[in-house]
Amino acid sequence: AWTDARAYDKAIPIIDQLAALTGDGSYHLRKAHIYNEQGNWEGITQSVDAALKLGVDEPAPAHMLAGMAYIELEKYADSERSFKAVQATGNAKQRDNAAEWLSFLNEKRSLRAALN
DSSP states (O other): OTTTTTOHHHHHHHHHHHHHHHOOHHHHHHHHHHHHHHTOHHHHHHHHHHHHHHOOSOHHHHHHHHHHHHHHTTOHHHHHHHHHHHHHHSOHHHHHHHHHHHHHHHHHHHHHHHHO
16 A cells, blocks of 8 residues: 555545545544654644544544644644543543643643743
8 A cells, every 4th residue: 555655645645535435534544644654743633633523433542643733733722622532532541641641731831831
């Protein structure tokens, strides 16, 4: 597959076509993972939003990915919302992971406030 070969520029349009044809949110989630490999934080958040709107089997990992991308974008309220969604929909390990990210986010906010 093109994604395995890291041919992202070829994979993304194909994934977009498949998502449009099938209405399957998992294709948008695959695209979010490609964007994660590229460090395209905005692309991640847009793709995860599209995936969640169409529906995915396990929403917690999608919310987790979005939460991490929102931190990179310094959109802390959106990040917090994503991690809280993980806590609402995830298994115990995912909830614990989200709690760690929320702690990190709160530390980041505190540091930012102290510097301003």
